[in-house]
Amino acid sequence: MSDENNVGEDNETVTGIEAPIYLKYNFTAGAAASRFLTRIKEGVLTGQRCPRCSQVYIPPRGSCAACGVPTEEEVELADKATVESFTIVSIPIPGNPIEPPFVVANLVPDGANISVIHLLSECDNAEVHIGQRVQAVWKPQEEWGYALDNIRYFKPLDEPDVPVERIGKLPVTGLEG
Amino acid sequence: MSQPDVLHQAFELGFTYTRSTGPVVGRFLTELKKRNIVGIKASDGRVIVPPMEYDPDTAEELGEFVEVGQQGEIVSFAWVREPRAAHPFDRPFAWAMIKLDGADVPMVHCVAAEAESDVATGARVQAVWADEPRGFITDIRCFELV
Amino acid sequence: MGQSNMKEIAIVAYQQSDCVSDAGAANEVELIIPVLGKVFEQVGITNAQDVDFVCSGSCDYLQGAAFAFVMGVDALGAVPPIKESHVEMDAAWALYESMLKIRMGHAESALIYGFGKSSPGELPNVLSQQLDPYYLAPLWVDTISLAAMQARLMLDQGLITERDMAEVVARSRRNAQGNPHAQLGGDVSAEDVLAQQTYVSPLRKADICPVSDGASAVVIATVEKAREWGVPYAVISGIDHCIETHNLGVRDLTDSISTRRAAANAGVGDGRVDVAELYAPFSHQEIILSRALELGEDTRVNPSGGVLAGNLMMASGLSRIGEVFNRIVAGEAQRGVAHATSGPCLQHNLVTVLEKGETA
Numbered sequence: 077m078s079d080e081n082n083v084g085e086d087n088e089t090v091t092g093i094e095a096p097i098y099l100k101y102n103f104t105a106g107a108a109a110s111r112f113l114t115r116i117k118e119g120v121l122t123g124q125r126c127p128r129c130s131q132v133y134i135p136p137r138g139s140c141a142a143c144g145v146p147t148e149e150e151v152e153l154a155d156k157a158t159v160e161s162f163t164i165v166s167i168p169i170p171g172n173p174i175e176p177p178f179v180v181a182n183l184v185p186d187g188a189n190i191s192v193i194h195l196l197s198e199c200d201n202a203e204v205h206i207g208q209r210v211q212a213v214w215k216p217q218e219e220w221g222y223a224l225d226n227i228r229y230f231k232p233l234d235e236p237d238v239p240v241e242r243i244g245k246l247p248v249t250g251l252e253g
Numbered sequence: 254m255s256q257p258d259v260l261h262q263a264f265e266l267g268f269t270y271t272r273s274t275g276p277v278v279g280r281f282l283t284e285l286k287k288r289n290i291v292g293i294k295a296s297d298g299r300v301i302v303p304p305m306e307y308d309p310d311t312a313e314e315l316g317e318f319v320e321v322g323q324q325g326e327i328v329s330f331a332w333v334r335e336p337r338a339a340h341p342f343d344r345p346f347a348w349a350m351i352k353l354d355g356a357d358v359p360m361v362h363c364v365a366a367e368a369e370s371d372v373a374t375g376a377r378v379q380a381v382w383a384d385e386p387r388g389f390i391t392d393i394r395c396f397e398l399v
Numbered sequence: 400m401g402q403s404n405m406k407e408i409a410i411v412a413y414q415q416s417d418c419v420s421d422a423g424a425a426n427e428v429e430l431i432i433p434v435l436g437k438v439f440e441q442v443g444i445t446n447a448q449d450v451d452f453v454c455s456g457s458c459d460y461l462q463g464a465a466f467a468f469v470m471g472v473d474a475l476g477a478v479p480p481i482k483e484s485h486v487e488m489d490a491a492w493a494l495y496e497s498m499l500k501i502r503m504g505h506a507e508s509a510l511i512y513g514f515g516k517s518s519p520g521e522l523p524n525v526l527s528q529q530l531d532p533y534y535l536a537p538l539w540v541d542t543i544s545l546a547a548m549q550a551r552l553m554l555d556q557g558l559i560t561e562r563d564m565a566e567v568v569a570r571s572r573r574n575a576q577g578n579p580h581a582q583l584g585g586d587v588s589a590e591d592v593l594a595q596q597t598y599v600s601p602l603r604k605a606d607i608c609p610v611s612d613g614a615s616a617v618v619i620a621t622v623e624k625a626r627e628w629g630v631p632y633a634v635i636s637g638i639d640h641c642i643e644t645h646n647l648g649v650r651d652l653t654d655s656i657s658t659r660r661a662a663a664n665a666g667v668g669d670g671r672v673d674v675a676e677l678y679a680p681f682s683h684q685e686i687i688l689s690r691a692l693e694l695g696e697d698t699r700v701n702p703s704g705g706v707l708a709g710n711l712m713m714a715s716g717l718s719r720i721g722e723v724f725n726r727i728v729a730g731e732a733q734r735g736v737a738h739a740t741s742g743p744c745l746q747h748n749l750v751t752v753l754e755k756g757e758t759a
């Protein structure tokens with residue numbers, strides 16, 4: 077913004093200032109997230125199980141939000157998932173290289189009780205639906221890092237839908253596959 | 254479960270705000286652009302620099318501006334031996350509370366000096382202006398010892 | 400806050416994490432959850448479902464994560480939903496809010512916690528941005544430098560000596576040896592401190608509290624509820640807070656008039672003060688506060704070591720209240736004063752008076 081925007085009509089009186097602040101930080105992921113990201117770098121999705129209510133959280137944060145107790149037991153999860161909800165994004169998002177329209181979905185990985193957000197692709201957007209079975213499409217292994225985008229996107233699976241009332245509930249279907 | 258390395262990532266957080274000044278702060282900054290320093294008269298007659306919008310004791314709205322001197326006296330100071338990257342100097346300097354001539358209340362700004370021993374409470378200082386004042390507190394680049 | 404016709408409120412539990420210089424391995428929830436687990440155990444309850452209200456204190460700027468305090472709720476067991484609130488301040492003010500909640504009859508008990516992870520940022524710079532956004536923040540004048548100017552005003556006016564400041568540090572380090580959660584403890588003499596070179600003159604590094612990561616938690620309840628729980632308690636007999644103008648030039652930095660006023664309203668002078676825990680991030684500020692609270696020779700000041708031995712931003716004020724509670728329930732004190740502060744050069748101060756409760 078130019079200085080002209082910060083002065084009054086007389087072009088002299090200051091009416092505003094630009095006062096940008098930049099603060100430097102060193103973010104640390106925390107124990108649970110570090111563990112999750114370390115395993116996803118190995119191509120494995122993991123969650124943590126609550127010792128009290130047995131719910132499995134992904135990504136894990138080191139606690140069960142429902143019970144308020146620490147979670148430590150690590151659970152390996154399949155890279156298959158069920159669509160819990162989704163939206164079709166039709167406008168470009170600044171800084172996002174993906175061209176619209178694209179599908180963003182809440183996906184419950186098999187073995188987990190809550191959803192993670194990821195992309196759906198290789199699908200007809202008009203046919204995406206709740207309960208749909210999907211599977212991860214991974215980037216080439218040499219590109220794996222400490223990030224959920226090691227999975228490029230999820231794509232539809234030729235499996236029967238999961239009834240709405242069973243999505244995210246134990247026991248989980250499809251884990252054997 | 255083995256403990257992983259703690260993952261960390263440096264980042265910079267920017268708050269890129271513009272701020273409205275209102276008439277009182279705006280007047281002070283406008284005067285800085287002209288290389289003048291103004292204060293404001295408080296309810297009890299004290300001259301406060303930089304000006305405040307409301308009286309700190311009575312909450313009365315203030316509006317009587319007073320031009321003050323560009324020299325003043327150090328009321329207190331802190332000698333910064335190891336400047337931080339954000340600081341206005343990359344060599345040792347002082348922060349000071351400076352009571353400008355004609356003001357009754359000190360203002361906080363920085364003082365350029367070669368050595369801590371050159372700075373003292375009661376020392377006289379003078380404002381040093383930026384080459385191109387733009388209506389910002391750093392139009393006063395610093396104060397230097399007289 | 401007056402007492403008449405109101406239910407007495409008491410502290411029933413207090414826990415604090417270790418003060419560590421870098422809790423890198425722990426996120427917000429991982430910092431909080433062990434402390435909450437212990438404080439629940441101390442009361443004999445399971446989680447936040449067993450209290451009527453929860454209030455926390457934290458500041459997202461410390462770790463540079465917007466709405467980090469929302470993540471803290473993951474530590475509570477908030478299913479089904481709980482009544483929860485947050486202050487972007489030290490959790491001592493969360494305790495104040497919780498007392499109001501109980502006073503209004505909306506709760507019988509409350510959990511209060513504070514947490515701070517200051518290590519990810521450069522704390523003095525971060526705190527500089529709480530200053531006047533037109534006149535001070537753009538200069539990046541840091542909080543240590545402001546405190547240094549405050550100390551010099553006192554030194555110049557003969558109100559303190561550098562030795563007085565060093566004695567405060569030495570006592571803090573000595574007392575901290577008995578505090579397992581302290582970050583800096585040791586057998587340090589005033590001479591040792593005075594032998595250090597200055598850092599931000601006139602302050603030496605030892606005059607300045609360390610940067611610490613950690614959390615603390617307190618449970619308060621009506622005295623009736625405390626008796627029902629069957630736990631030892633200390634009654635909050637008075638609490639008040641006052642703030643001064645943001646303009647440092649207008650303030651008398653050699654005194655703390657806001658502390659004096661809060662102390663009068665909280666009734667500090669109405670009885671003997673056996674122990675005082677003061678939130679003094681700089682050595683000279685402990686002297687300002689002791690004088691403002693008119694503490695005498697018979698008051699033990701900062702037996703925990705105080706924040707010079709470890710400073711959990713956004714939790715240290717709550718911890719001061721907890722430390723006084725500990726002395727009272729341990730039988731070491733009948734009556735004590737806890738102080739919390741916020742802002743540059745002791746701008747905003749909260750004073751709490753705790754007294755030993757009558758045994759049931």
Ligand SMILES: [Zn+2]
Pocket residue numbers: 126127128129130131140141142143144
């Ligand atoms: Zn659970």
